[in-house]
Amino acid sequence: MREEATAFVPGHITGFFSAHPDDDPTKAGSRGAGLTLTDGVEVTVEPADGAESTIVLDGEEIDIEPVDTVLETLEATARVEAESALPLGSGFGVSGGMALGTALAANHVFERKLSWNELVTIAHGAEVQAGTGLGDVVAQAAGGVPIRLEPGGPQVNKLDAIPARARVEYVSFGELSTADVLSGETDRLSAAGKEALSRVVEEPTLLSLMYASRLFAREAELLTDQVARTIGDVTDAGGQASMAMLGETVFALGTGLSDAGYDPSVCATHPAGAMLK
Amino acid sequence: MREEATAFVPGHITGFFSAHPDDDPTKAGSRGAGLTLTDGVEVTVEPADGAESTIVLDGEEIDIEPVDTVLETLEATARVEAESALPLGSGFGVSGGMALGTALAANHVFERKLSWNELVTIAHGAEVQAGTGLGDVVAQAAGGVPIRLEPGGPQVNKLDAIPARARVEYVSFGELSTADVLSGETDRLSAAGKEALSRVVEEPTLLSLMYASRLFAREAELLTDQVARTIGDVTDAGGQASMAMLGETVFALGTGLSDAGYDPSVCATHPAGAMLK
Structure with a gap:
């Protein structure tokens, strides 16, 4: 047994998705596309002092179900200490990244x-089972700007990617519960997600991803007033923005949010997937 | 049209492989495993001044068939300027990286x-068609320590990876022609490659990869005297080394070659695949 190990997992903003449930959580998941981010989660694991695992995020002990499940699956009693540049529950894949x-x-x-x-299969299955995400883990394992053509863990899914990099800005106004949205009626959302995916497959560019994401947010009726207003502000300033799925979060390419007078966090697409440090 | 763009592609040392020919070069390829390297190839492309494409590697104009094929497929008349930290023809995937x-x-x-x-499919197909490599391109697209479970381009292949990082040392004594080896009798080689793959799939660790690679080099009768002697020296010094497929090159984990008194080049496994800069 080693003393400790640290992994970095990029954040992931989902631009659009369709939900694909399955009784087997390693086969369930989502189709869609998004951006992995240089802002992410750094996770350090060491054997636990006592008989129970503990999970700490940014200095505070918390309970994150997918992380518990991963530890149980690996038969590891550990102290997990994570530092995140990103807010939890706001559409950045923090829970998936921790898993x-x-x-x-x-x-x-x-x-x-x-x-x-x-x-990756263990982390993906744990996240799906907890209802906290459907596609973040496989995207975060891949890095770049992943397109998820077929749902599920790496044994069954099919990925492509947009071969591009960009500066990314984001502002977060609060949380949305992924579990609440996913437990509701998702037919309309998934229809919009499939349409968006066709568009991006036909033209795999960042501009087409942003366009498809905005259309999806509107058709799936996920926009809050604040998010709609902010996206409008960026458009008025000549930029490209959309909503992160699922959080009350707006992300923009380049200097989109700054140009519109906001004070965003700034990062970039991450060219690599998750990695041991 | 943009003025220019630059991509970095990690080097790739193949530890072992089995050859899988197919009439369709995007389906042909190899199974096997290897290490992608922080030493790699940086390729800058700009529109050509005249009516013909030119390819420059480390300041010298050369002809690299897979690069020609890629440019033709993309209907691009370009000046391609590459800088490589690695020697050509010595088992580092330089031609695949340039493609x-x-x-x-x-x-x-x-x-x-x-x-x-x-x-990736275009570059892989071009490399296979030229006979300069079978699995480097898909490995270099993935990064890390890729295991190629099924051959071919990304539409048909199946990849896994060893979740580890390491310092890597290497010495190169000269070239071996991949095309010569691949155009000869490959039955014995491919049988040894499949056995090595079973071993690494059963235990996906760096130590198991090194062991499988040494066994493969011996059983496929690829070892030159110089390479065999150097691997022996590293083993005697308590290290892990093997032969790069295909080049008269020895690579070692950690400080294996230094400890054995050699003066190696030093790099590390590259945690990411090829990327635009």
């Missing part, structure tokens, strides 16, 4: 000798 | 709007 970072780091510390795909 | 870097950068410069998978 995936925990899987990578715990595999190393406890010498479980699992493969990359096995670890 | 993939050219695809990524030319797509950007000439605004061809192709997806990541499409660009």
Whole structure:
């Protein structure tokens, strides 16, 4: 057993998605596309002092179900300490990032000798089971600007990507519950998500992703007043913005939000997926 | 049309492989495993001044068939300027890296709007067609320590990876022609490659990869005297080394070659695949 290991997992903003439930959480998931971010989650795992695992995010002990599930699956009793540049529950894939970072780091510390795909499958399944996300983990494992063509973990899914990089700005006005949205009626949302995906597959560029994401947010009726107003402000200033799925969060390419007079957080697309440090 | 674009592609050392020919070069390829490297190829593409494409590697104009094929497929007449930290023809995937870097950068410069998978497929097919490699391009697109479970381009292949990072040392004693080895009898080689793959799939760790690679080099009868002697020296010094497929090159984990008294080049596994800069 090693003393500790640290993994970095990029954040992930989903631009649009369609939900694909399955009784097997490693096969369930979503289709869609989004941006992985240089702002992300750093997760350090070490063997626990006592008989119980503890999870700490930015200095505070919390309970994150997918992380518990990952630790149980790896038969690891650990102290998980995460630092995140991103707010939880606001559409940045923080819970997925913690699950995936925990899987990578715990595999190393406890010498479980699992493969990359096995670890991503465990984290993805844990996230789906908890209802906190459907596609963040596989996107965060891939990095870049991933397109999720087929849902599920890496044993069954199919990924492509937009071959581009960009500066990304974002502002977050508050939380939206992914679990609440996903437990409601998702037919309309998934129809809009499939249409958006066709558009991006036909033209895999960042501009087309932003356009498809805005259309999706409108058709799936997810826009809050604040988010709609902010996207409008960026458009008026000549920029490209949309809503992060799912959070009360607006993201923009380049200097979109700054140009519109906001004071955004600034990062960029992350060219790599999750990694041990 | 943009003025220019630059892509970085990590080097790739193949530890072992089995050859899988197919009439369709995007389906042909290899199974196997290897290490992508922080030492790699940086490729800058700009529109050509005249009516013909030119390719420059480390300041010298050369002809690299897969790069020509990529440019023709993208209908791009370009000046391709590459800088490589790695020697050509010595088992580091330089030709594959130049093909993939050219695809990524030319797509950007000439605004061809192709997806990541499409660009990797084009570079992979060009490399296979030229006989200069079978699995480097897809490994270099993925990054990390890729395991190629099923051959071919990204539309048909299946990848996994060893979730680990390491310092890597290497010494190169000269060239071996990939095309010569691949055009000979490959039955024995491919049988050894499949056995090595089973071993690494069963235990996806760096140590198991090194062990499988040494066994493969011996069983496929690829070892030169110089390479065998150097691997022996590293083993005697308590380290882990093997032969890069295909080059007269020895690579080692950590400080394996230094500890054995060699003066190696030093790099590390690259946590990300090819990327636009």
